[in-house]
Every structure is written in C-alpha cells, then in structure tokens.
Amino acid sequence: MKDLTKTLRQISLSAWFGIVVVSVYILVAFFAPVIAPYGETEIVGGVFEPWSDEFLLGTDNLGRDLYSRLVYGARNTVGIAILTTLLAFAFGSLMGVLSATIGGWLDQLMGRSVDVLMAIPQLIFALLLLTIFGTSIINMILIIALLDSTRVYRLSRAAAVNVVAMDYIEAAKLRGEGLGYLIFREILPNITAPLVAEFGLRFCYVFLLISALSFLGLGIQPPTADWGSMVRESANLISFGEVTPLIPALAIALLTVAVNFIADWFLHRSTGLKG
C-alpha cells in the first residue's frame, strides 16, 4: 500500500495526463452502449446534419450519429489496436528471447526469416495476405500482428542478448534451469522497459497500418465504426476546411500521445534518472 502511494506520487504530470486519457478511453469503450445516445449503425437522421443538441457532432453520410459512432469507434479501434499490438509483442518478444537464449541455428533461422519478412514492404505484404485470406477482423489482427512482430523480435532479441550475458542467467543455467524458467522468470522481466517504450510507437503504427489498409479498401469493413475508417470516409471534407474528419483523427492522436507519455514515464522510471 505504501509502495503504491509512493509510486503514485512519483508519476510525472505528463504520465498522469496519459493515464487519465487512456482510462477515459477504456471507460468509453467499455460503457459505449451507455454513453452513446444512438446505436453504432443506427440511422437516426438526415445526411450530414450539422452539430446540434440532438446530434452532438452531426451525422455522417448515412445519417448515423457521429458522436455515437465515435464512442463505439473507441471500442473497435482501441480494442483492435491493443489486441494486435499485444499479439505482436507476445509473439515477437517470445521468439526474440528464445533466439537470444538458445542461439545457434534457431537464432540464425529466425534472424534470416525476419530479414526476409522485413524486406518485403509491409503494406504490400499485408495487402497480399489480406487479399488471399480475406479481410475479416481476425485475419487483419493476425496478419498485422505477424508483420509487426518482426520489429518486436529484433528489439527483444537485442535486449535479451544483453540480459543473457548477465551472471544471473549464467547462475540459472548452471543450476540446470529449463528454458521456460529462463525466459519467463529471468529474462523477460528485465527487458520490459525497452519493450514498453516500443509498445507506445508500435501501437500507433498499428493504427496507421489499419487506416492505410482502409485507404486501399482492405481495412475494417463498414458498417463497423472505427476511427481509421471514419477518417477515411470523411477525409474528402478536409479539402473544404470541414472539421468533422479531424475529430476521429484527433481521437487517435490524443491516444497516441497519451500512450507514449505513459511509455516514456515507464522507461524513465526503469532506467533511473537518465531521461
């Protein structure tokens, strides 16, 4: 308890900002049906109605309430991005640590495979795979996670190689510890800092990739509300100085900044007073 209050007291202002924003997003995502005045795909008004008491942010091209879609969008967008990033990190860091720990042929094989995957342009590869396997949300999550995990692999391998050189790993090896213990108890806890810092940026890149895919017609499919495709759907309005498309984009930006603030703080905390 004392530890907790102490930790809370040390949280920097920017990290607080991040935590508050992320919490609000999570709450909104969780209580979307309660918060949103209308349904996610419900058609409730005319086309492109202006901001009003009835429709806080107006309506979209089908007459759906934009505010409600924004709220539901939190669910889909944040949910998918988090899930994808987590999957990428789970897979990438596990393989990275495994490569660093076992070394030898596995390391070589993984290293070369990742080289190959990274050398193929990500967007094109995603496009190819999504076209082959179909654009369901599950497929999208898995494919983006796979492509993203290559970057995580590199990072975690590099970090783990340093940890593996530590004496406590040698001590554990000399004890005859199994691979599972080495990875999950000894190595992973020591590479969380760089991983978390990377998480912030990767999280944001997942958004970008999803919305880039939606630009190419392969993103999250309508009528599901997600911020990336909401930006895409109304992006044309920007040319006329309309602010509507800015709102979902700002929602993404705010979340990105918030997540990175938390990541920065975490990194700062775990590396001492360096930053």
Place this chain on the structure above:
Amino acid sequence: MHASISSLVLNRLLLGVVTLFVISIIIFCGVELLPGDLAQEILGQSATPESIAAFRQQLGLDRPATERYLEWLLGVVSGDFGASLANGREISELMGERLGNTLFLAGMSALISIPLALTLGVLAALYRNTAFDKGTSICTLTAISYPEFFVAYILIFLLAQTGFFPSISNISGDMSLMEKAYRTVLPALTMTMVVTAHMMRMTRAALINLLGSPYIEMARLKGVSPARVIVRHALPNALGIVINVIALNLAYLVVGVVIVEVVFVYPGLGQLLVDSVAKRDITVVQACSLIFAMTYVLLNLLADVLSTLSNPRLIHQR
C-alpha cells in the same frame, strides 16, 4: 580493417541474394494464391471458359507454377526480368523512370527529414524535460498518429489550396530539376511528417542514453559547453544507432510511399506495384518487390558499414 569491412560487405551481399531469392518465392506463391489470375482479371466477366483458356495459353499461364517460376528465375539470373503480362511492355522500360521518380521523392524527403529529425533530436536531448522537449514530442507524435493520406489532405488544404504548392505532383521526364523539386514538395513534406518522429525520438533516446556515460561527465568536467557535449561527445557515439534508424526510415521512404503516390498522383513504383497486384501481373509484382527488397537489404548493409566506420573500436583493431 579493410579486409574486415569488405568481408562484411561480401557476406551481407551473399545473404542479401539469398533473402531476395526467398522473397521472390514468397511473392510468387502469394500472387499465385490470390483469387483469380491475370486472364480473369483482364477479361472480367466478358470471359468465357474458352477465352480464358486461350488467354492463359497465350501468356503461358496454363503451365505449372513451378515451371513458370523457374523460367522467370532463369531469366532474372541472366539479367532479363521479362515483360509485363498485362500490356507486354518490357519491365526495364516500364520501371526505369518510375524507379528514378521514387528515388527522387525519397531523396527529397530525406533531404528535409533527416536534418530536421537530427536537429530536433539533438535539441530535445539538450533541453530534455523542458517545455521544448515535451512540445516537440507532442507535435511529432501527433504527426505520426495521423494516417498518411490524412496528413496529405491537410497539407493540400493548407499549402495547395492557398496556392503555395501544386496539389498534384505529376512530374515527368521533360521537367527541369527545379520544377520537379517544386512539384514534389508536398509529398516530400508528407513523408517527412511520417518519418521524422521516429528518427527524432530515437536520436533523442540514443543521446540521452549516453548522457549517463562517464566520458560525458568527464567532458562536462573539462568545461565543455552543453551543446558541445551533445554534438561532439554524445553524437559520435550515438551514430551507430542513428544511422540504423535513418536507414530504416530511408527504406520506408522508398518502399512505403504507395499512399502518398496515390494521393499526389506521383508516378512512382508503389502505385505500379499496387496496380500490378490488382491485375495479378506477376512479372511486374516480382520485379517491384525485388527492387524494394533490394533497397531494404542495401540500405541496411550501408547502415552497417557506416556504423562500423563510425565506430573506431570496430575499425581500429587493438
């Protein structure tokens, strides 16, 4: 020292060739697995089974995939990438100018973004944890959290509709360099917005990470000014990391521009690749993918060589 560098280069080039070979197999299989083939895509619904068969026979698509791949591979090994299946033009002719354009855009973007990112990164490290640092951080993060096409639209709204720059960058061979550069400003700025944040943050992080080093404290105790500490003492040691990050982003500038090309109607390789995937024009897809992969491999190699050269410990043996 030179022996070690050249053996590194040779080693990596060999590996690169193997990588390219594997990629060509993956891409070939990928395109094969795509629903539909070139015949169907081109004929559309006007296709009858007979006409599709005739078409396939004409293009050799009726032969087994392995045979076609091997034939393609033999061609590539002897320096012949073949011709586009869709419109019969030679790959080299089809891609030559576009590759040049892609590199030109990448070059322009790099010219703006690299100095910008390095300067911002150094300044952010110098004034770490100040309002400047936080402000840059927020700005760059916001910039990268906007999808590329959106950044492009905003730039068009702000800079093209007000008449400063053209909204489309349809450069062509008969333009002067200045005109090309002028027309390429907006796409280059868009790419800059996309890549600067990563390079800047990594530069800042790499520098700050070094600030705890004893030699940095030593420099400060020698009476070296903070700016000189960062530039003269920290930066050379962060070069290895910075070079690698730059290489990664340069690679992105070359291979990741599909969307910017579409929005600004820029005649580069990305659009060609996407169109060819849509048409299942496998020879063009292969050639484009290999060029992109080669860019990635070469840039990484270059980064490794440069960061080796930047590190006296690696080139001056004991």
Place this chain on the structure above:
Amino acid sequence: MKNKNPIDNLLGNAQVSRRRFLQGTTLAGASMAVGGSLLSGNVLAEPVPRRGGHLKAGLAGGSTSDSLDPTTFSDTFMISVGFSIRDNLTELGQDNTVKPALAESWEAEPGAAKWTFKLRQGVQFSNGKPFGAEDVIGSINAHRGADSKSGAKALVEGIKNISADGDHTVVFELTSGNADFPYILTDYHLNVGPVVDGKPDWLSGAGTGLYLLEAFEPGVRAVLKRNPNAWQTEFGFFDSAEFIAISDDSARQSALLTGEVDVINRVDTKTVHLMKRRSGIRILDVPSRTHYSMPMFSDMAPYNDPNVRLALKHAIDRQEFLDKVLHGYGQIGNDHPLGPAFRYHAADIPQREYDPEKAKFYLRKAGQEGLTVNYHCADGAYAGAVDGGVLFQENASKAGIKVNVVKEPNDGYWSNVWLKKSFVASNWGSRPVEDMILSLAYLSDAKWNEGHFKDQQLDQLIIAARSELDESRRREMYRDVQLIIRDQGGSIIPAFANLIQGLSEKVSTTGQIGGGWDMDGGHFLKRWWQS
C-alpha cells in the same frame, strides 16, 4: 457486363463502378436535360465555341496496366484517349442518338440482320495510311473469334460475317436481326485503327481522330495535340490537352479546386454539395443507365412465391436509398432495368412506393409472416452496397421482415457470391440500348439471369423487340417487358446513378452532354472548349 475485379476498389475509386462497358443512348428527351439548377449555362442561349487553349483533365480510371489496345479498354481514362485519337464507324451524339463518324451513312435490310455502311472518303490515319474498308474489318475482327480477349466480345458475337464491298463499303451480316446495330458500333472498344495484313496497329496510337497522341504513360498521363489533318472540322476546339490519371477522389477534387486541372470526373457524391459552393466550379450532373439491383432467386424458396418478391419490393424505401447511398445523385428505380435514361422507358408505369403495410399484406398472402432473409453484399459490388443493405434492413423491419445483412469479402464477390447466393447486391453498367441488358440478364437462358426469373412471354417479347424496326410497336413491346419485370421479376431495382463531372469555369460545354459514360461519353476533349 461485370468486370469482376476483386481488388477493383483498391485505390478507393470504386465510387462509380467501372463495370459499365457500353455507353448507351436515349431519345433526346426533356428528361435528359441536365438538371436545370445545376447548370448555369443551359438557360442562356447556347454559347458559341471558340478554338484554342490547353485542357488539363484529371481522370479517375487510369491504371498502370493500361494499354492503347482498345480490346483492353475498361475505364474512362483510356476510353477518352481512344475517342480523342481514333474514331468509330458511328458515334453517340450529345443528344444520345447515333451519329455518323467514319461511316457516312448506313442502312439495314428488312429484318435488321444485314447492315451496309458507307465509309467516309479521303480520310487518312495520322501515320499517313489512307482509311478504307480493310481497316474497319480488321479492327472489328480484333474483338471477334474464339480466342478474342476483348471486353467487347459479347457485343460482336452477333456478327456472323463482315465483308467489304469495294474500298469504302462494309457489309455486316448478323445472326439475327438487331435494330440497334449502329448503336452497338458506338461502343468504346470498337475504335478503328490502321490495319496492316489484317491486324490493326493499336500500339502506335495512330488513328483518324481529332487529336494526336504526343506522349502516353500508362496510369500517369496522356499528352494530346490537335491533328491538323483530321477529317472532322466541326469539333476539336482545344489546341492541346493533357489527361492526368488521378484515382484518389480527394486528390482529383483538390486538383480541380487548386486549378491543377480544369475538369474532373466522378466527383465524390459526399462532397458535391460543398464543391458546388465554390466559386469558379461547375458541376455537371448527368443521369445514366447504371443501376443497382438486388436480385433474388425466383425459383427458390421463399423467393419462388411471387408474393414474397412483392413484399420485399414494397419493403424498401427507394428515396432513402437514393438520398443516402447516392446522396441524391441519381434517379429512383421502379424494379425494372429500363430507367428514365432509356429511349423506351415507359414513364406512365406508376412508381412503386415504400409501403410496409402492403408488404405485410403480401407476406400474409404468402403465409410468410415474420420472414427472415439473408441479404449478401459487399462494397465490392458497388460503393455503398453495405450501407444500402443496412438501410434496407431498417426499412424492412417496419414491414415485419428481418433482413440479415451478410457482409461478404470484396474479393471474389462476383465469382463467389453473385449468381451463387440467393439474395445479393448487384450493379449493372450503362447499356446503350434496351436489348443489351435484357438479353444479358432477363432472358430465361441468359448467362447472367441473376434473378432466375424465367418467363416465356418475356422471352418472346425481348426477342421480337430486338429486330423490330417499327418505333411504336417496339415501344409497346418494351412497355410490356417493363411491366412484367417490375411486377413479377426477381430483382428489386432501387435506383439509377448519375454521372457527376466537375469543371472549372474556364471550360464550357453545350447545354447537354452525353450520358452513356462519364466525361461526355469519353468525347469531352473533342466537344468542350475554353470559355
């Protein structure tokens, strides 16, 4: 005819499908006049065109795999290039009637199965070759034959034989009578190019057209210059032109707004209203024969009961569909494919309205209260298909029908869903003449009878109307056709789409422009002029 391209909308330009492969013609009816309020010019006296100037056009529908070979033409960019540098035998005028082009005149033998075309004399291709009958025969033959790869193969299937009668007369023999044959020859595939040894030389770009191709980069641009030796003198106002392929909606729009280009096609319906407000921008909004349909298998339960079909037809709000899916840029459909833009459209047939009560009534009659149906759709069918499905779901629920909107993958939609699932979203491109669409999709044994509607009387009517040369009898027949399809057929046809072009005020057009395909049917460079 469908161009089933799974990644068709890759570049986000799927707003108007490129599947229409024939532009059509209508009678020069009052209904064809471009909506009065949209056009500033048409209330004034027809302006006098003047020569000179350079036109820059930003066109959707260009691709890096484009080729100058007209057998591969499928979208606006190449169609416009084709019509600028070459001519057909006949041409659709701005009033959507057939006009002579390389053919000076033509006549049919009774029964309309044999057509003789007199060719224009003294015409030269831009490469110096004199134009003659062999060029026509070779160019048309490029689309015929078992190994033809042409998109026009189905169009020319009805040609049994082409022969020359002297240097400047060509005789077409058809397998069966077709009163609309001159219209078919206006199709954008059927360009005439210089023929050497029976093979047309497409790739050089040589033609008889008003413009010469200076430079061509597939998917990027085409540069054109007026041909000083063109046979045509009436048109061709601009000295030179550049077509720029801009596939992104927003980029095209910005290019027009910033003056980078003078004209664009396919203005995003979402932002037309904002575009209109800009000074110096003019919107051309032209009704077309492109229509969206919702076919159900009439030979399969529950759709085999005509009452169920009627119930569903009454359970959709066509006006809302038009307003929200097309943002009002179109015409309401009446459950048959011969919309107001067709020559033989029967305007007297009453419009079917959204009527949940009637729908319930027919449901009761069919004993299908509480009907649940699966409606399969994807935006690959047409942009907004899923939105349309969602709208239909809402409408139908008021009639007690539960519609499950099943979203299918875009890829392979045309091969895996359309014609395979019992109730789907579909989209038909412009056909110049009634018979084309009817023969393709409404004859019992038609390859693409998407509604599985088989009716002997309808078959007889369609075949008889095809070769009927008597206007009024033909009109009568097509009226019956429309009634049968509307009341018994297997498709809901909610709306016809408009073609929307954006022009800067620097460019002028006649009050009426062609509506078969966008950009004046692809003829805009010839027909428009600098203000």
Place this chain on the structure above:
Amino acid sequence: MTDNDLLLNIKGLRIEALSDDGWNEIVHGVDLTLKRGEVMGLIGESGAGKSTIGLAAMGFTRDGCRISGGSVVFDGEELLEKNEKQKQALRGSRIAYVAQSAASSFNPAHRLIDQCCETAVLHNVLDRDTARDEAVELYEKLRLPNPGEIGFRYPHQVSGGQLQRVMTAMAMSCKPDLIIFDEPTTALDVTTQIEVLSAIRDIVRQFNTAAIYITHDLAVVAQMADKIKVLRYGNEVEEADTRIMLSDPKEEYTRSLWAVRSHRSVEKPAVKDSDVPIISIQNISASYGSDGPRVLHDVSFDIHKGRTVAVVGESGSGKSTTARCLSGLLPISEGCILHNGEELPISSKQRSKEQLRELQMIYQIADTALNPKQRICDIIGRPLQFFLGLRGEEKKARVRELLTLIELDPDIYYSRYPTELSGGQKQRIGIARALAAEPDFIICDEITSALDQLVAEGILKLLERLQSELGLSYMFITHDLATVEAIADDVVVMQYGKVVEAGTKHEVFRPPHHPYTELLLSSVPDMNPDWLTGLLQQRAAMDGSGESVKRPEASNPKESVCQSN
C-alpha cells in the same frame, strides 16, 4: 598560512540527493582547505561522500544531486555564486579531474590526442599545434611508451594503466592549479598501479599542482598525500598529516579501517596424501572457440575438503577461465576434472542435477549476478525449490534461516529487491543463493574486489565461519594478495594461462619466490608512506627502469571494478 597560499576553501558544504522520498542530505557540512601544491587524501567507504565532495570542489554535482549549503571558494572566488558558463571556463583550465575508470571516461569515438587537447584549445589557453606538442611532452614525463604516437590511438587501443596516465596528461594540459583524482588506480592490477601512482606523484610534484586524491585504499593514499581526511556517511571523521594519521589515528572508525589488514585465517591441519580431493583439476587446457587462442595450458591443482584454494594472478592470467571450465561453461580441450574422484562431464548441460547442486558459484559483481527483477526470497528460494523440492512454508522458513546465516535480518530483507541493497549485502545474497543448494564446493570469483575493505572483510569472515560450520571447500579467485593472505590455505599463482607456482600459503609466500610471485608480492602497497619510493629505488637499482617486468596490460571487463560511491 596566508590567503594567497590558500587555493581551495570549502566551508560547511551540504549536498542533497534526490531519492524516492524526495531530497535527502548526503553530505552534512564538510570543511576542507587546500594550499597550493598540497595533496590531500580523501578516504572513506562507499557512500562516505568522497567523490561528491571532490566534484563539489569544481562546483559540480551529478544529476539528481544539489548543493544545499556552505561555500566553495577557489582561489578567492566563490564557485557556488558563479553561473554555469563561468564555472565551465574554470573547469579543465584551472581545476581538472581524473576519473576512476579511464577506459570508460575517455570518449571511445575520438583519438586520445584530440581529447587531451580539447580543454586547452577550448579555453583558449593554447592553439591546437602547441597543445599537441605539449601533450606529447606530458606523455613523455608520464613515462608513456611511444609518446609521439600513442596520442593518435583510440582509447580501446591503449591499456588501462596507460590510459590512466593519458588522463592525467589530459588533466595537466592547461597546467591547472588543482586536480581531483577520483580513485585513479582502483580498477588496475597491483603491478600496473605502481606505475600509475609513481607517474602521478612525480608530475604533480613537478608542476607544483595541488590535488585531492580520493581513494578507499589506505596504502595508496599513504604514498600520495600530504594530509589525509577520513570521511564517513558524509561527515568528516578526522583530518591529519599523513604520517600522523597512519601512526596515530584518533578516532575508533579510523582505527577500524587501519585494522582491516590484520585479519588472518586460522591455520588448518595439513592435507593427508590419502585424502581424495573434492575437486581435482588434471592437466586441463582450453581455448575460446574451436580455433580461438588457447587461454589455459595444462593447468592442474587439487582442492581438498574444508580448505580454501586461492587462485591468484593479474587480468588475463586465466584464473576466471579456470573457474569457467570447472563450472562447465567453457569446454576443456584436454585433461579432466574429477569431483570426489569421479570425472565431471565437460559441459554443465551434461552434468546431473546432483553434480550441479554440489558445485556452486559466487560472482564478482553482485549487481549482475542477482536478477534485479526478482525479490530476495525468490532469488534464494529458487535453488531450494529447484534442487531440494522445498515449497510453501518450508521454503519460506529455510530462506529466513539462510538470511540469518548470512547475517541479514529476514524481517527486513525477505521481500526486498536487489537494487534496494548495498554492495556488501548483495554479495551476501549471492552467498546465500549458493548455500541454498547445500553444495560442498563453492567457486568465489573475485567476490570482494568490488567491495570496500571493511565490507570485504565482513564477507571473508562470513565465508570462513560458513566453512568451519558447514565444511565447505572454496576456490577463491582474486588478484588481491592481501585477501589471499587473509583467507587462503593453499595458493595457486597463474600467469598467461599457466600455473606458475602452487602450494600451501606458507610455501608460496615464503622466499624464494618465483619471479612473478615476487613481482606480485612486492607490488602490494604497504601502509608505509615511503614504500613506493623505496620500491621504485629498489627496482631501478635492479635494472634501471620502473617498468622492468613486461606484462600484457589487458583489461578484462569482468575484472574491472565498479565505480564506487
């Protein structure tokens, strides 16, 4: 004493450090005065505030520290009132600093000469060419080999002892009035240390430079300083002239520091020939990689039950390599290792759990030997669970027992993280972890070299107690002969991967020595202030050079000592 003579006058210096609980005072009002040309020794354990005070003399604090009170007057000017720019002008030119680890304090990216000249050029004292010439002169004075050429090397190309001298040259480049030496020889081998010490002493005297010499090694400070100040926990304990301080320390604490060196282990009965050694190393050779250089040549020695074998040698002598072979981390190419008469499999992976359990290891640097993300109870508990199958309450009780055994209060330390412990405490946890496996043989790899003498002393005593209570055998790897004398029963001296001399402690330490043993023994600093002078004279008399015995001056990173304080 006139004001003119007074170079540095620190009064009531208070320094605070930022910790989790806010600002804590770590230096509590220390006074210090220094005359021109005078050398003051600052001595104390880790955490005494030596370096902090040394840096404060330059008006400098590390990140996370701040000066909260007192005054620092340098040559009549108050440093604490100067702004950063003014202080920058002073640093390097009038007050210079020599850091503990030259290897990490030189910028790896630049040539030595550029770094040496940077200060002088930057402060406009000299132009570049003159600065270079002067630097070469200084190299010569500091007796560096190839003075004209060495500056063009990069730091990694130069050995630790030479680097430390180059750093002194760098500090001298502007002929400053004051140099702060912060433990300049702590990371060096004893033999190298002598060269550096003599070079520093000569040059400081030659230029009449005042110096503050910070160290935890009394014998070293005795050679260098005119007067000594003893610090503890940020307070001054006492200050006096060197000779007085050595002969007649007033404070109890000072005396305890002095007394550290007097510890001697109890004599054990001689080994009988019939005893089977617990570990018998027989003619082992090893190399890194299949074609790497051979690092061990035909090494043999035995370790008997209940005895401590000290393996002594400088960096690169192969002592740690022997330990790695023994633990099965490095494959031996020839020879064999017997454990209680049975041959041990070469690789640890092939050894049985029982074999692994019986042979434990304690590492030099406790920081890297303990997983910072695991609690003490998990670190010690893991071998209990892994080898002995203890779980739940049983395990908990045994962990507490082990903590008590290593003299740490289980109530306090049970659930702490290693980062919350001091160096000595961490090393004790390392010992407890080894003990948890209930081994019969422990390899101790330089386990005290990173620790303060008092703390090291405690660790040694603990090890001895455990040995007598549990009958453990130790292989004790060290480069510190004082430690050997304190704890060893048998001694093995290694050089270049070979055993030079082996036998009981008395046999080895009693003359006649092997020349290398002689060199090692004579290089151990003595508390006598005249020892260095005497030794240098003696060696010069023998062959006319201070660098008579040529050794490779490789610095093994594992054996470099962490910066203390």
